[in-house]
Amino acid sequence: MTTFSGRSLVMIIQAVDREINRLTALPDDSITPTEEIRLVDYESLADELEDAYEKASAGHTNLPEYNLLVTDRGQDDG
Numbered sequence: 616m617t618t619f620s621g622r623s624l625v626m627i628i629q630a631v632d633r634e635i636n637r638l639t640a641l642p643d644d645s646i647t648p649t650e651e652i653r654l655v656d657y658e659s660l661a662d663e664l665e666d667a668y669e670k671a672s673a674g675h676t677n678l679p680e681y682n683l684l685v686t687d688r689g690q691d692d693g
Contacts, residue, residue: 624671625678625679635661
């Protein structure tokens with residue numbers, strides 16, 4: 616498995632978040648099945664990245680908290 620620096624993860628997380636925002640902003644009547652699949656894939660990747668970032672940022676006080684890197688979509692996980 617490839618290991619990324621904390622700073623690299625920050626940039627990857629932000630890029631994935633921007634793509635999720637782009638896809639969720641598409642009007643429901645114009646989103647294609649391919650885009651729906653991509654959105655699910657990006658959301659799954661975002662979950663993986665959150666876990667990876669948590670591990671990478673442990674003990675590194677110079678990295679921002681994960682929730683400061685992503686858009687709050689008002690989702691209730693529990």
